[in-house]
Amino acid sequence: MNKRTRLVTAAVVVATVAASVLVAGPGYDAAQVRMHAGTVWLASNRTGQVVLADGASAELVASVKVDEPGAALNIAQRGSDALVVNQETGVLSRIDGATHDVTPSTAVLPTSPGLLVKAAQGVVYGVDVHNGEISSIDPDTVAPRGRQQLAEKFRPDSVVVDGHDRLWAIDDESGDLVWLTGGERRTRTAETRSGHLTITAGLPALVDPERGTAELLSPDTGAVTRSLSTGLKAGETIALSGSAGRSRLLIANSARGELTVCTFDAGSCSEPMHVSAPGSELGTPIEINDHAVVPNLSTGQATVVDLTTSRVVAQRELFDRPTRFELLTRDGIVFFNDPYGNTAGVLDLDGKVRTITKYTEGTAGDTPSPSDPRARADQAVQVENRKQQPGLGISGQPVVTSRQNQVVTPPKPAASISVSPGNRGATGTDFELTMVLPQAGDATIRWSFGDGTAATGTTVSHSWQRSGVFTVRAEATLATGAKAHAETTITIDPADAPPAITQLNVHRPKPVIGESVHFSADVAGKPDRWRWTVTKTGGLTTEATAQTAEFEHRFVTPGVYAVSLTITRGTRTAQSSRQFTVARGAVKGWGRDFAGALKIPQAAESGVIAVDGGGSHSLALKSDGSVLAWGDPAAIEATVPPEALTGVVAIAAGGYHNLALKADGSVIAWGRDEFGQATVPSEAKHDVVAIAAGPYQNLVLKSDGSVVGWGHTPYGPLPVPEAAKSGVTAIASGPYHNMALKADGSIVSWGRFEGAEIEAPPEASSGVVAIAAGTMYSLALKADGSVVFWGLNRRNSYTVPAAAKSGVVSIDTGAWHILAQKADGSLIGWGGNNLDGELTIPAEYDHGVLDYATGEGFNLVVLEDLP
Structure with missing residues (x-):
């Protein structure tokens, strides 16, 4: 009913030039x-x-x-x-x-x-x-x-x-x-x-x-x-380090996922120890107190090995x-x-x-720096330090988030730069650069290319004559005299540079079965041949192959997979691989099962990417863009409308009605309509990027940063205030009030409580990254991972627990209880009276959580549910 928004972390990280081989990563001896x-x-x-x-x-x-x-x-x-x-x-x-x-x-x-x-x-x-x-x-x-x-x-x-x-x-x-x-x-x-x-x-x-x-x-x-036989094979990728106090080497073999220890004094190398799945990108291991620690750059994990027993002691x-x-x-x-x-x-x-x-x-800011390789791999459009999030479940939809009505999607940026054929090339390559402004009109645009040259015009061509990473800046002077700025980085390789792979991209990094997964790579050296292979860890057959620069594949079985790419230019090749997980996407739930809200249908036992809970019913968004609904017939009208069976990228469950956001920016509503909550106004039928459903009312966030609302509260309609008609990046709707998060981290609230403060306290007046609206109370998630509560605090049961004062990455609230997810994936519950066990999180639902939602007295989770 009253939804959460999630602090989203950029997931794309690419290889840089490595430095010291004494540690895993650049720059330390x-x-x-x-x-x-x-x-x-x-x-x-x-x-x-x-x-x-x-x-x-x-x-x-x-x-x-x-x-x-x-x-x-x-x-x-x-x-x-x-x-x-x-x-x-x-x-x-x-x-x-x-x-x-x-x-x-x-x-x-x-x-x-x-x-x-x-x-x-x-x-x-x-x-x-x-x-x-x-x-x-x-x-x-x-x-x-x-x-x-x-x-x-x-x-x-x-x-x-x-x-x-x-x-x-x-x-x-x-x-x-x-x-x-x-x-x-x-x-x-x-x-x-x-x-x-x-x-x-x-x-x-x-x-x-x-x-x-x-x-x-x-x-x-x-x-x-001295010389030792290592058992390594030609073509295997390794990372290497040496002991400080003895003649001993640690060799991490990415191709096999193994660690080998070679000791010159003993004149031998150990039997390889498995530390990861084959094909993972292992970083340089380090040695400490007769232990080795091996970083897995493909997963973000580290494995600790006891060198005296040759056993893995922790991962x-x-x-x-x-x-x-x-x-x-x-x-x-x-x-x-x-x-x-x-x-x-x-x-x-x-x-x-x-x-x-x-x-x-x-x-x-959340923007990768020009020197950060993530900025070259993913030239994200920026506005007020917030990165536009890609859609989930529907391939190629970059506009909206499908995490139901989580509102992490920002309005369109003030300006951006489009680059063709891409942000990387060789010396002498002709690039076409266009400054994209949100509104058409007369503008004078000046460019600087980072190499001492400049140009004017909306679209310009440029080539760099030396290798390096160049920051391109564009400044537009509008007819009104206002200015807009945008910048991007271009990486230029030597003309004769060998092929190189700087990043393998899997969209999304943790998909569910049935979802179309898009594979691409950031490369250098103008390859003339591509060879992709996708295999399942422990499997005997190849899952997918391709010989194109990009391809898509739908997985039917959950598990851990490895994608490998080999590119060739002439006689020279480059190879890279990474692991990723395909989840089952199974819906589970606990708490009060009024009207069948927890009678999860078989269709929701796999392939689900998002869930939402209403007053006495539940919604799920499938990886194929269709919506499932179950529970109280009064809320779901027995069946989901045909328009919500394809192309949906976000869902929101109200008290007895529902919203669905389509990939084209239109909104669908169905269910009870006594307050007009299921009648979508014309201004909410296009250019929408996020949705929020309260028990009797709705909000949508449009691509220009404005909020549109309709429906009623028990006290009547709640017109959107002027402060929420521009610069908004997130929305939340409760029974009696609404909230909007501004790009500067401040909050706009409107509506009324009885005997409780509706305006955000000083500690929630800046630095906020997510909001949630409950029954006569509000929540804010700050950038430092802490949760702030204000409003009606019955019997002090809503006081933020110590565990939610740091390390929180998302929040959600039902009518009378709250859930928060920590950075380690665990869930915390508080508020309400726990009469239905909604605050007692089952151990089997406290890990591998892809998505979660609160309803009225119940909760839903989407689990990896790996074999």
Whole structure:
């Protein structure tokens, strides 16, 4: 009846240029960390900050701004100091570990994508991965000492520094080993096309899957001093790290989902240990206290392995989506961090996870930065820091959310940029760019392309003559004198760049059976052949294949699947894979079963993507865009109208009526109509992006950010106030009042309560991301994951429990009770009197929840229900 909205997290994360092979993720040399006990520096790219995290308390010690928001930062830690380089501009900063002061920044390398910083005891190295250039830097003043060419270009995950300040790398053109000692370039022919370097016990080691070998190298000559057989095969993708105190390697094999431990002193490699499904993208493992921790970038999980017993002791979800996170250690503590998000934390070896929030989302915005690879993979249209959400269940519907009447969908943006043929290409490629304004009219548009050139016009053509990531900005001056701005990023690869896959896209990342799942990829190098394969984990047959750039497939069986893509250009290929889950989408329920609201039909036992509960009836939205209804015939009129059997993307159940939002932006209503609630006005029959149904009235949110309402409350109609006729991003409707969430995080409420405050309190006057309207009370979900309650609090039963004061991602309220979902997927219930057990959440319904809803005295959930 009174619906929730959900704090939605971007799910698209793509590969970036990797740096140190001593940790999982860019930019940390674990062997060089000498911090105060249990603290470590972490990148926060979206805010342009570096934060100091304390592992004992799982809290932030300091946040230090070093660059503009959106800068791609790479960190090396030397003693208690942090050395931070902008990976695109080559500007290096040093943060003093004691005072947290920032040394004046210095440009240590020319502007180029893929710049890294490596710290040693007596020198700091700036590394240009693409050009093979090294800059030696004074570690105290960050002043450059000199530059030299070490290779044509470096293999990105094989640039390391040993225990004697030597920098080692693999020339990605020749496959030769190169290193720098005492300022002198040295080289040895290795001719390894798939080799990886790491440091173990202070010495360089080379692992080559093509030859199936692990080699310990002489620090003076680069010659092989010890060699082991690893059992690796050509073409297998690995991530590699070395122990600090012994000659031991950890090899994570993505192709097989295995971890292999090779010990040079023992002269052997262990039997592989399974840590993930085959085809997962595994990050660089780390070693701590005779344990290994292996990150799974495809799932956001980490697996803890006891190296003394060769057994998995814990597997924990650190992120609820595929995320290119990093792991690093300090003083027996394992830290994890998403450099492009606001989440970091501590993982204990027993599997306990303690999350650290690096910044409040509202302060940094929800927009991936230009340097964040997510911005290149998903050029989302933005308005007031809110990202337009794709529809669910109906392929290719980008306008609305199908989470019933959850109103996370924003109005149309002030302006955006359309790019053809896409946001990535090679040098010399002609791009066509168009500035899209919400309203047609005369406008003067000026462009800047990030390479020092400019143009004017609504649609312009441009080509870039050098590689890099360029920010394109457009400014429109309207006839009224008002201005509108938009920007996007374009990635330009060298003309002869080999094919590369930066992101595999699965829309949605967790579909249900019967849903059309769209597969695509972000690639570089102009591939001329594509080969897709989808397999089910543990299955013997291939689920689907394709040889096109994009394709769609409907799954009939739930489970864990892997999608793999191989692209070819001439004789060169690139391969990538990722895991995803196909859920059954089964509806379950508990609480009061008045009039059959919990008599769930067989058709709702699979293929459901959203549910909603009314006064004494239930709704479900199927993956094929059809609506199911069951319960009180007075509310559902026995059958769903034909118009709601196809193309529906959102549902809302009122007291004795229902709403359905179609993909074309029109609204359908059916059920009792004594207050006019089932008669849709003309202004709600087009351009609608969200719906909300109260017991006797309705609200819709239109694409221009305005709210339209109809129906009555017991006190009469509630005309929409002027404040809710523009800039609205979310709506909620209750029995006696309505709510609208504005783009600035403030709330507009209208209606009346008896003896209770209807206006939002100060703590809910800003930073709100979701709202819900109950019976004479209101709820707000803040960006920090806390819930705020105000209104009639009978017997203090609606006081927000401690568990709902942090970590909440969504809220929903029925007539007299409340549910909230935590970031770990668990549900919390409070309010009411629990006479029907609606607040007692069954254990089997407290995990794997895809969607949930409250009705009057009952609840519904949609479960993964995997085999």
